Amino acid sequence: MDFGLTKDQELIRKSIREFFEKECPKEKIRELKTDKKGYDPKMWKKLADLGYMGLVIPEEYSGAEGSFLDLMIVMEEIGRNIVPGPFFTTVCQSAPAIEKFGTPVQKKNLLKKIAEKGEITSYAVNEAKADYSAADIQLAATPQGDGFVLNGVKLFVPYANSATHLLVAGRTKKSENPEEGVTLFLVDAKSKGIEIEEIPTAARDMKCEVRFANVGVSKENVVGEIDKGWQIVDYVLQYGAVLKSAEMSGGVQAALDIATRYAKERYQFGKPIGSFQSLQHRLVNMLTEVDGLKNLVYEAAWYMDQGKPDTMLNSMVKVKANNVYHRVCYDAVYIHGAIGWTEEMDISLYLLRSKANENDCGANGVHKERIAMELDRYEPLFLSMRA
């Protein structure tokens, strides 16, 4: 057992943390809330030049072929500094899907451009229910000529307005089991018939509604097998759930630090408020939650890294992240008193992301059912002793 990072991993953490501290101070995050793009293309370019966009992309597509753990570290740091941008949707969702299920041509076209130029691909899966269920995928993909025509609406598509491509889950067949008949398409975001509109989210973290009206896609742009796309969605859900949890883990580590610092600096009744036991115990419970989440993420990420994903653990981690993110941000705001409830304080930026984080890659309902399914199948260890 070893919870430590390698020297190289420590270096990644240090470099990326310093990069964000310098390039993405909190004032900039506030400015970006009203920006049309919602991210900083200049910083994005630098990030690509430094190789972070291609961090886990294979070398043959100009990537650094880093490990899942490397990517996890970057996500933790993105969360710690709440860096706005299309990193997650491009690097943690779209690219892995293409790498695992895409054709050689798709890989060459897309992965290379992501790694070299930081081109943005957005993952478009949510629709009217937006609950990561197979039944939610209703966008019609009708065969026409030697391709398909897409009609429907995708919701909460991150940074779709800046994307060159959209990775879209559509329905090619209606069947009793909604997991059958899902197909993924790599769609040029500038295609005729696509309309993109920003959804005003509380965090202003650039989520879009994308409407498809008779949008043509050629057969070459099908990712994976026709009708068998659910396994890709499921793969991305798990891959993304661990990395989203890493981001949330980084976020609550920062929130705890901010709250602890404030508790030492703010005086009432002639004493630092951090000497009041009720606040101390609140902070201690936060610390326990933060430590717990952090280490669970590490464990899940390590199994991913080994190529042996632990599906139950992945879902546990996301539920844990959802619960901890809420608890810690709420309590951190409370510890600030009234000023915590203002736009001015950094802690507010963390809380504002809670609902997006909670629902991205699956809220508790989705994951608890997945865990329950695993538990239902599971043969308890103690039975092995009973002859």
Place this chain on the structure above:
Amino acid sequence: MDFKFDDKAEELRKKIREFVKDNIPTDIKMGLFVDEHYDEDWAFAMETAKKLSDIGWLTMSWPKEHCGMGASVWERVVMGEESGYWGIPGMGMGVSGTAWVGPSLMLFGTEEQKKKYLPKIASGEDDGVWCTGYSEPDSGSDLASLQCSAKRVGDEYIINGQKVWNSAGHRARWCWLACRTDPNAKRKHDGISLIIVDLQSPGVTIRPIPNIIGAHVFNELFFKDVHVPAENLVGKENNGWAQLMQALAFERGVAISSSAMTRRMLDELIHYAKETGAFAKPEIRHKLVDLAIDIKTLRILAMEAAWKVAKGEMVIHEPSRDKALNDLILEKVGQIGTEIIGAFAQVDPLEKNAGLQRLRGLMEWIYFSTPGMWAAAGTTDTNRNIVAQFGLGLPRGY
């Protein structure tokens, strides 16, 4: 990073499971403080302790020269996990001896003390059973205020005073006693010493305290002019507080075995809930899922702390962090467990072979034990105080 155990530790796990298969009944009534009440349960625990000792597992982490195996941190962790999951009784022989008296003696004891006491503990015999005398009627969380006195007279200490809540006191031969050797010290933390007392000495009275369900797990100890040879002083006179803190850190490292014990409870519950059909109800299965996540969290925290120990780092607040979390999990196990058992949870868990007990009464046992576990080894909140001070660097507020 690496989240697998090394081969040696996994090899040990296999051997332990073979031992369990041959020696531990699958329907053992396991849990917290289950061995001390009935004579036959205690006898079985001691019989098992002897077998564990023969293999070398009872005190496996001790160095070879002190009858241990010099086991690695990870082997110890595996032993903790397996003994928690299978409910191997006798691992602690009333806990104190193997878990903190031995390790403390190795740190602070004289050569004579090590030679005299360590082999007795490691051999798993009745003479190796210890109890701990810290708490007093007026000194609980504020342990440093303790008053039980030890006066040096010639080459003896004369002990006078009272101790309380002494787990396994009625099964023990020795008491690991904290007492006041300097009543005039300026700070209450100074002037405390640790002294070994033979409970067969004249002047010692032991009285049982029935716990909330009438089980006899702890006692009151009265000392009236008890003569103890001065050589029974552990470490330096009046330096007991620092030594005590070290011993308490050993005591609070319960999370490994407890997370495995609660996982066993969870496994039993899920199995039971599937058989009764309760698992099909979302409100039940989601509670079990939540519990599974909590237990997984406790386990990974305990592993992280063990990793720090393995690296040679001092762990100060981590055992307290994990103790407090464990306390919350115990409550949930008991609550969800008794909910799933339903009306049968009102059957007395102490009763042997009560036909209407479900899951051997484990769930109501843990339900009624939990508040006691909250107090034992420092209360949940006093452990949180420690995390606040040492984990977060917050100013002491009381």
